[in-house]
Amino acid sequence: MFAATERDFQYKRTEKMFRALFGFMVLILAIPVLMILAILLIKGGPAISMAFIFTDPTNGMTEGGIFPALLGTIWLVVVSMMASVPLGIAAAVYLSEYAPDNWVTRAINLATINLAGVPSIVHALFGVGAFVVFFRFGTSILAASLTLAVMTLPVVIVSSWEALQSVPRAFREACWNMGATRWQTIWNVVLPNSIAGILTGVILQVSRAAGETAPIMFTGAALFLPFLPESVFDQTMALALHLFVVATQVPGVPEQLPYGVALVLIGIVMIMNTLSIWFRMKLRGKKKW
Amino acid sequence: MSDITAATTAEAAGDRLDKNWMIDKGLQALMFICGFSAIIFVLGIFIFVFKEGAEFVAHKMDFAEFFFSPKWRPTSLSNPTYGILALIAGTAAITALSMAICLPFSLGAAVFIGEFAKGKTREYLKILIELLAAIPSVVWGFIGLAIMNPFIIKTFDVPIGLNVLNSSLILALMAAPIVTSLAEDALKAVPDAYREAAEALGATRWQMIYKVIIPAAKNGLLSAALLGVGRAFGETMAVLMASGHSINMPTSMFDSVRALTATIAAELGETPVGSDHYQALFAIGIFLFIITFVINLAADLIVRGVRKG
Numbered sequence: 001m002f003a004a005t006e007r008d009f010q011y012k013r014t015e016k017m018f019r020a021l022f023g024f025m026v027l028i029l030a031i032p033v034l035m036i037l038a039i040l041l042i043k044g045g046p047a048i049s050m051a052f053i054f055t056d057p058t059n060g061m062t063e064g065g066i067f068p069a070l071l072g073t074i075w076l077v078v079v080s081m082m083a084s085v086p087l088g089i090a091a092a093v094y095l096s097e098y099a100p101d102n103w104v105t106r107a108i109n110l111a112t113i114n115l116a117g118v119p120s121i122v123h124a125l126f127g128v129g130a131f132v133v134f135f136r137f138g139t140s141i142l143a144a145s146l147t148l149a150v151m152t153l154p155v156v157i158v159s160s161w162e163a164l165q166s167v168p169r170a171f172r173e174a175c176w177n178m179g180a181t182r183w184q185t186i187w188n189v190v191l192p193n194s195i196a197g198i199l200t201g202v203i204l205q206v207s208r209a210a211g212e213t214a215p216i217m218f219t220g221a222a223l224f225l226p227f228l229p230e231s232v233f234d235q236t237m238a239l240a241l242h243l244f245v246v247a248t249q250v251p252g253v254p255e256q257l258p259y260g261v262a263l264v265l266i267g268i269v270m271i272m273n274t275l276s277i278w279f280r281m282k283l284r285g286k287k288k289w
Numbered sequence: 290m291s292d293i294t295a296a297t298t299a300e301a302a303g304d305r306l307d308k309n310w311m312i313d314k315g316l317q318a319l320m321f322i323c324g325f326s327a328i329i330f331v332l333g334i335f336i337f338v339f340k341e342g343a344e345f346v347a348h349k350m351d352f353a354e355f356f357f358s359p360k361w362r363p364t365s366l367s368n369p370t371y372g373i374l375a376l377i378a379g380t381a382a383i384t385a386l387s388m389a390i391c392l393p394f395s396l397g398a399a400v401f402i403g404e405f406a407k408g409k410t411r412e413y414l415k416i417l418i419e420l421l422a423a424i425p426s427v428v429w430g431f432i433g434l435a436i437m438n439p440f441i442i443k444t445f446d447v448p449i450g451l452n453v454l455n456s457s458l459i460l461a462l463m464a465a466p467i468v469t470s471l472a473e474d475a476l477k478a479v480p481d482a483y484r485e486a487a488e489a490l491g492a493t494r495w496q497m498i499y500k501v502i503i504p505a506a507k508n509g510l511l512s513a514a515l516l517g518v519g520r521a522f523g524e525t526m527a528v529l530m531a532s533g534h535s536i537n538m539p540t541s542m543f544d545s546v547r548a549l550t551a552t553i554a555a556e557l558g559e560t561p562v563g564s565d566h567y568q569a570l571f572a573i574g575i576f577l578f579i580i581t582f583v584i585n586l587a588a589d590l591i592v593r594g595v596r597k598g
Contacts, residue, residue: 015495019405025397026414029465033421036432090323098317099324110589111327117516117585118334118578119523120426121550124557125574129337133562150330157327181313211425214525214550218557240427247431248530262431266424273423277416 040263047260061224061246062253066261068228072141072236073268075229076216077209079145080152085202087149088156092198095157096164097186116154120214123151127219142232144220148209155205163197164190196283200276207272211265213240223249239265338578342571349565350572361536361552363566371569373576375536379546382453382539383528384521387460391521392514395465399472399513404498415470422466426526433459433531447543451533454542459531460521468517475509476502512588519584523577525550549573 055065091108099105127147137143167190175185191198221238223245229236243265247258350371358372402414437458438450445454479502487497503510533545534555553570560567 011493011496015493018495018498019401022397022401022405025394026401029394029398029462029469030417030421033424033462036436039436040432087323087326090320091327094317094320094324098320104325108324108327110586111331113589114331114582114585115327115334117519117523117581118331119525119550119581121525121553122334122338122523122574122578122581125338125341125553125571126334128557129341129571130333133341134337150334153327153330181309183313183316184309207423211423211427213425213427214554217554240425243427243431244526244530247434258431258435262428266428269423269425270420273420277419 037266040259040266043256044259044261044263047256048263052260053264057224057242060252061250062257066239066242066264068225069237069239069242069261070264071228072221073210073239075141075232075236076145076148076221076238077206079141079232080148080209081202081206083146083149084153084156084205088153088201088205089160089198091153091157092160092164093186093191096161097182097190112154112157115150116158120151120212123147123215124218126150127215132219138233139218139222139235140220140233141229141236142220144216144236144238145232147215147219148212151212151215152205152208155208156201159201159204160194160198163194163201166197167193196279200279200283203272203276203279207269207276210272211240211269213238213244217241239268335578338571338574342568342575345565345568345572346575349568355572359536359538361547363556363560363569369565371565371572373549373552373573375538376547376549376552376573378538379453379532379536380522380528380548380550382542382546383456383460383532383548384518386453386457386542387464387521388514388518390457391461391464391468391517394461395468395517396472396510396514398465398469399476399510400498400503402469403473403476404494404502415473418466418470421462422470424463426463426524427530429459429463429527430530433527437531445543449533449543449545451531452543452545453532453539455533456528456531456546456548457542459527460524463524463527464517464520467520468513471513471516472510475506475513478509479505508591512591515584515588515591519581519588522584523550523581525554529554549577 052065053070054067056067057069058064091112095105095108099108124147127143127150131137131143131146132139135143137146171189171193172185175189176182180188216238220235221241222235223237223241225235225237239261243258243261246253246261354370354372356372356377357374358370359375359378360370360372361376362368362370402411402418406414433455434451437455441447441450441452441455483501483505484497487501492500528548529551532548532551534547534551535545537544537546539546553573556566557570560570
């Protein structure tokens with residue numbers, strides 16, 4: 001009764017054509033990047049060894065390893081995390097659990113979006129103006145980390161908010177009906193059920209903070225330091241800035257050295273992100289609702 | 290358990306000032322302050338960047354020169370000039386070309402991932418996109434410098450490979466995962482009832498996408514595109530390393546140019562705090578902040594329009 005007409009075949013052909021076209025667009029975007037990553041791996045791979053990771057750069061940064069830069073990145077990430085994670089989670093709890101639908105809440109949401117959209121170099125100017133000059137932290141790990149913390153705050157807020165929102169409303173209602181206060185509900189029911197999701201956001205914050213260069217350039221990261229930082233008021237080297245320096249500022253660097261630095265940096269970021277994705281998938285499988 | 294009972298009885302007795310109630314109110318206030326901090330930081334960025342640049346804007350800056358002169362010579366001893374026209378042109382050229390490359394492909398990719406791909410394929414593609422979005426900008430800059438540069442020189446037979454084309458390609462690849470995932474979110478936000486209605490009417494998948502889903506998601510797609518523009522406009526390290534960083538009014542895509550963001554990144558370290566040059570860089574910062582603020586605001590308003598309608 002419903003035999004396919006010429007028109008139906010035509011529709012099928014159009015659909016196949018567009019499917020192929022859009023699939024092709026995905027490939028156009030993905031293949032160059034995968035090729036580039038392969039080149040980085042091939043050229044940078046030989047540079048990486050235990051010695052590369054655990055020794056200091058020598059001979060005007062043209063030889064040796066990246067240890068002080070790696071350690072500096074860890075300093076920056078940890079200090080910025082200590083500032084942005086509690087603040088971001090608290091902000092997300094407010095937005096998800098308390099906030100009424102009014103103009104203040106809308107302004108907070110808009111501010112969060114804007115904080116994520118402000119160019120990284122403007123964050124750097126803010127860091128110089130606020131933390132280095134006004135609060136007199138000087139160029140130090142503290143100033144650089146706080147700049148990074150402000151910049152990565154939206155990452156924590158948005159992902160924590162999503163994790164909190166994924167807890168069903170019925171859980172909260174059950175708890176309220178027992179006579180619990182809002183905070184008791186949040187602490188005993190909402191947070192335990194969303195902590196893994198919040199953690200994926202924290203991991204993303206770490207990955208983001210580790211890769212940023214512009215915000216730390218003028219606030220606390222140095223091109224080269226002959227000693228390791230001992231407190232948050234010292235300057236430090238950082239991996240991302242080190243890549244910029246060996247790629248552009250130092251003459252006579254052997255070709256494989258910057259590839260090696262780039263590979264380590266990309267490796268850290270990719271491991272962090274894979275961890276966060278893996279976490280999320282495991283979580284989805286375990287959900288009880 | 291006992292303190293919860295206590296709270297109920299206390300409330301029933303009309304006495305709301307018990308311990309749990311106070312903890313609740315206290316923490317609510319604390320959470321509100323943390324939430325409000327996002328607003329404080331945005332204002333703080335504006336105030337501190339403005340504070341450092343204000344003196345220059347108010348007293349030393351010649352508006353006509355600043356915006357319409359292509360001569361950025363802040364280090365000239367006899368007659369320093371602060372014209373950012375060439376920098377604006379550089380940024381505009383890079384942003385425009387990168388978006389011309391990035392937008393069609395990202396929107397197409399979003400349609401494929403959101404509407405055509407199914408099951409595992411879709412899952413893997415989304416993971417791939419998320420990973421690509423995480424590559425740091427300084428690594429992209431290095432890629433422009435070390436891989437794209439010789440590639441462009443060889444392919445197009447030009448003397449310098451660090452130019453508008455190079456930085457646009459890099460920015461396009463950088464912005465693509467972000468635009469794709471935002472656009473895919475916009476497609477996902479179209480209610481399933483629309484899809485079901487279209488299918489019930491006998492539409493093929495493509496007819497449904499073209500005639501129902503894309504029109505319904507067009508504000509979300511537009512806002513994704515705008516955020517992509519904002520991202521390309523504000524990118525710093527990749528542009529600094531891949532654009533050639535020489536002051537030029539670009540006439541072709543093989544010209545080296547200099548971007549607004551890259552200028553600040555390259556020069557801020559060498560200027561003494563409080564000098565004219567230092568303040569002029571902050572004035573550029575104010576300009577960048579205002580433009581990105583407007584772009585983000587516009588993107589937000591467009592999406593909000595969708596939710597209301």
